Amino acid sequence: MGLFERYLTVWVGLAILAGILLGSLAADVFAFIASLEYANVNFVMAILIWLMIYPMMVQIDFSSIKNVGKQTKGLALTLVINWLIKPFSMALLGWLFFKGLFADWVDPQTANEYIAGMILLGVAPCTAMVFVWSQLTKGDANYTLVQVSINDVIMIFAFAPIAGFLLGATDIHVPWTTLLVSVLLYVLIPLIAGAITRNSLDKANDHSRLDGFLSKMKPWSIIGLIATVVLLFGFQSDTILSNPQAIVLIAIPLLIQTYGIFAVAYWLALKFKLPHNEAAPASLIGTSNFFELAVAVAISLFGLHSGAALATVVGVLVEVPVMLSLVWFANRTRHWFA
Numbered sequence: 001m002g003l004f005e006r007y008l009t010v011w012v013g014l015a016i017l018a019g020i021l022l023g024s025l026a027a028d029v030f031a032f033i034a035s036l037e038y039a040n041v042n043f044v045m046a047i048l049i050w051l052m053i054y055p056m057m058v059q060i061d062f063s064s065i066k067n068v069g070k071q072t073k074g075l076a077l078t079l080v081i082n083w084l085i086k087p088f089s090m091a092l093l094g095w096l097f098f099k100g101l102f103a104d105w106v107d108p109q110t111a112n113e114y115i116a117g118m119i120l121l122g123v124a125p126c127t128a129m130v131f132v133w134s135q136l137t138k139g140d141a142n143y144t145l146v147q148v149s150i151n152d153v154i155m156i157f158a159f160a161p162i163a164g165f166l167l168g169a170t171d172i173h174v175p176w177t178t179l180l181v182s183v184l185l186y187v188l189i190p191l192i193a194g195a196i197t198r199n200s201l202d203k204a205n206d207h208s209r210l211d212g213f214l215s216k217m218k219p220w221s222i223i224g225l226i227a228t229v230v231l232l233f234g235f236q237s238d239t240i241l242s243n244p245q246a247i248v249l250i251a252i253p254l255l256i257q258t259y260g261i262f263a264v265a266y267w268l269a270l271k272f273k274l275p276h277n278e279a280a281p282a283s284l285i286g287t288s289n290f291f292e293l294a295v296a297v298a299i300s301l302f303g304l305h306s307g308a309a310l311a312t313v314v315g316v317l318v319e320v321p322v323m324l325s326l327v328w329f330a331n332r333t334r335h336w337f338a
Contacts, residue, residue, distance in 0.1 A: 008320040015229035023237025030234045034304050045299055051224030052292040055217040056128035057194025062149050071143050074278035078147045081265045081286035082125040083158055090122025091166045093253040102249050110307045112172050114250055117298050117311025123163045125151050126288035136327045137280035144281045152191060159183055175301060182300040186293055232313050235304045250314040258322050262287040276337035280330040288323055291316045
């Protein structure tokens with residue numbers, strides 16, 4: 001785990017402060033950047049998000065799917081958590097907190113946008129960072145690769161229908177055309193581009209050229225993430241300065257969701273009698289989020305200044321320290337498993 005990944009929350013926190021400061025001092029610049037859009041897609045944000053997503057997609061080896069039959073219990077657990085439990089529990093928590101417990105502190109329109117951002121996080125299981133979490137828990141690398149590859153394929157077909165259903169179920173208008181275009185732009189196209197790039201660089205299957213390419217892309221991916229956070233909080237600076245408790249309110253249900261999903265997945269892994277090197281990555285992939293995709297879709301659906309975009313970025317802020325605490329717990333409880 002590199003310096004950037006280890007202290008991701010610190011960098012995101014500094015980017016948040018920089019964004020809020022710059023947004024209040026250079027509002028005209030941020031307004032100009034926000035105007036560079038077409039069909040609800042901001043060109044600057046699209047480029048930055050592609051810088052984040054594309055290298056992740058290059059890491060995925062879809063030829064590993066042929067091994068799907070070797071670890072069926074773990075894969076079944078992953079699929080149940082990611083697609084049958086997590087999206088719906090996230091929507092339920094969002095509704096309970098922002099339509100119930102926090103209703104007096106948040107206006108109805110903003111509450112709907114916060115719920116929407118949470119839903120988009122819940123429907124996007126982790127793609128890249130799960131490789132880090134798996135490595136830190138001594139997870140089975142082949143199993144981790146298979147589960148990520150399968151989830152990415154499912155995401156192409158399941159993300160839009162589940163997100164659309166849950167957004168509609170919580171009385172949020174669903175612009176289906178924009179949602180489908182977002183999946184095409186931020187899932188399918190980068191997935192295909194990543195597969196083509198991997199195939200062309202790794203024909204010898206020795207990973208030497210591939211590793212060199214990913215090493216060169218990593219700084220750009222980091223720049224994309226930090227710049228995205230700076231811009232998002234710059235666009236939201238006025239709202240945050242006048243209502244700083246918004247970040248805390250969003251973080252509370254996200255923390256409950258994260259620890260709750262891990263508890264369910266880890267308990268099921270024990271009941272399924274999975275070995276620890278499958279149980280840990282199977283539980284962690286459902287707990288972590290593909291926040292790059294969630295941010296991109298939130299911006300496309302609701303706009304750069306929306307509460308939905310803010311909610312997805314708060315997801316970035318809380319994820320790494322929470323996931324590291326779960327990695328610690330998984331390592332301390334290794335003896336629970338065969």
